[in-house]
Amino acid sequence: MSATPQEPTQVGEDASSAPYRSDPARVQELRRLLLQSLQKSTPCDCILLSGGVDTSILTEAAFAVYNQSAGSEDGGGGHGDQGRPAKPLIGAITVLCTDQATDEFYATQIAARTGLVHQVVKITLDSVLEELDFCIRTLQTFDPMELRNSIVIARGLSIAKSLGYKSVMTGDGADELFAGYSFLHNMSAERLQAYSDRLTKTMRFSGVILAKTLGLQLVQPYLDPEVIAFSQQCTRDEKINYHDHSKEREWQDRLSGRQLHGKFILREAFEGEAFSAWRKKEPIEVGSGTTVLPKLFQESMTPEDLKKEQDRILAEEGIKIRDVEHLQYFRVFKKVFGDDLSTYPEKLKKDGRDPCPGCGFNLTSPEQTFCVICGQWPARILPPPEEIAKSATTTSTTSS
Numbered sequence: 001m002s003a004t005p006q007e008p009t010q011v012g013e014d015a016s017s018a019p020y021r022s023d024p025a026r027v028q029e030l031r032r033l034l035l036q037s038l039q040k041s042t043p044c045d046c047i048l049l050s051g052g053v054d055t056s057i058l059t060e061a062a063f064a065v066y067n068q069s070a071g072s073e074d075g076g077g078g079h080g081d082q083g084r085p086a087k088p089l090i091g092a093i094t095v096l097c098t099d100q101a102t103d104e105f106y107a108t109q110i111a112a113r114t115g116l117v118h119q120v121v122k123i124t125l126d127s128v129l130e131e132l133d134f135c136i137r138t139l140q141t142f143d144p145m146e147l148r149n150s151i152v153i154a155r156g157l158s159i160a161k162s163l164g165y166k167s168v169m170t171g172d173g174a175d176e177l178f179a180g181y182s183f184l185h186n187m188s189a190e191r192l193q194a195y196s197d198r199l200t201k202t203m204r205f206s207g208v209i210l211a212k213t214l215g216l217q218l219v220q221p222y223l224d225p226e227v228i229a230f231s232q233q234c235t236r237d238e239k240i241n242y243h244d245h246s247k248e249r250e251w252q253d254r255l256s257g258r259q260l261h262g263k264f265i266l267r268e269a270f271e272g273e274a275f276s277a278w279r280k281k282e283p284i285e286v287g288s289g290t291t292v293l294p295k296l297f298q299e300s301m302t303p304e305d306l307k308k309e310q311d312r313i314l315a316e317e318g319i320k321i322r323d324v325e326h327l328q329y330f331r332v333f334k335k336v337f338g339d340d341l342s343t344y345p346e347k348l349k350k351d352g353r354d355p356c357p358g359c360g361f362n363l364t365s366p367e368q369t370f371c372v373i374c375g376q377w378p379a380r381i382l383p384p385p386e387e388i389a390k391s392a393t394t395t396s397t398t399s400s
């Protein structure tokens with residue numbers, strides 16, 4: 001959809017204009033709701049700490065509330081254990097795939113500021129591949145983007161379990177609810193609202209089923225119903241706007257001057273506590289370093305061999321393989337689930353009812369515009385069958 005006259009002005013394009021600030025009452029309301037959600041979610045054993053704004057807020061806001069409560073319990077200055085509330089978190093786990101991963105600096109700072117027992121896990125390509133069977137079997141997918149992200153989450157959860165933790169907190173939902181993804185930032189207010197409403201209905205997080213399979217409890221404070229309801233009432237300006245980065249914070253934010261940010265009101269609500277409040281948004285695969293995987297896979301096969309495999313799989317299976325990484329994940333998928341479609345889980349159906357054009361497996365919901373099995377986007381050529389049938393019925397009734 002093209003920009004409409006109702007689309008708000010891109011605040012901050014004029015460097016001389018005053019920086020945007022959300023209504024203080026709205027900022028305080030979001031702060032209250034998330035702190036309330038955190039109080040319901042804690043104590044929790046550990047957090048998967050990327051060091052991004054989402055987990056920075058959860059970690060540091062939780063400890064701000066804890067320290068305030070502990071201070072009041074101790075008469076304002078004591079440190080005795082009697083009557084002192086339990087710590088909201090004990091440990092933090094950060095998973096990195098390369099030395100170039102950007103998460104380590106931020107996660108280390110946050111863990112030190114809050115006194116968490118911090119486990120930094122640096123994994124090799126071989127250990128990444130060890131997680132593939134588990135992720136593909138559990139998530140029933142060979143979508144590269146999903147697996148690149150989920151490998152990191154799975155390793156973090158596995159480490160949590162090995163350390164004896166029972167409950168794990170994640171920052172799931174903040175990007176979806178408060179327009180954290182950069183591809184949303186040029187949308188008009190109308191289109192952003194429609195897209196956000198659809199995201200709220202279709203968002204899914206691999207950590208949920210991975211944690212359940214490992215016998216862990218997953219804690220997701222951003223998915224509290226009241227936080228979700230608040231996000232649906234946010235304006236475009238409250239979600240996406242410009243912030244002036246001071247010279248004093250350049251080392252911390254790794255940004256300078258006026259920069260566009262998603263999750264704007266969320267950042268405002270916790271800029272006093274969160275070390276990463278104004279950190280640039282980076283996808284999980286950038287922060288953890290799994291962006292190296294496509295290149296490493298690409299180097300393992302010649303273009304000619306890839307083309308042969310692509311042609312063979314398309315002819316035999318009706319599946320479009322996009323690149324070497326996609327091929328490697330599909331091979332593991334076939335190893336895990338075999339050739340007999342009748343033995344596949346319920347999610348993996350190929351009955352032609354609502355097929356993905358990339359793999360032929362049914363799309364998982366009428367709202368889905370991408371395929372969660374193979375990663376095809378856009379995956380919907382025609383409206384869902386239910387809508388086609390409804391349209392046909394309406395047309396028939398009108399004609400008669």
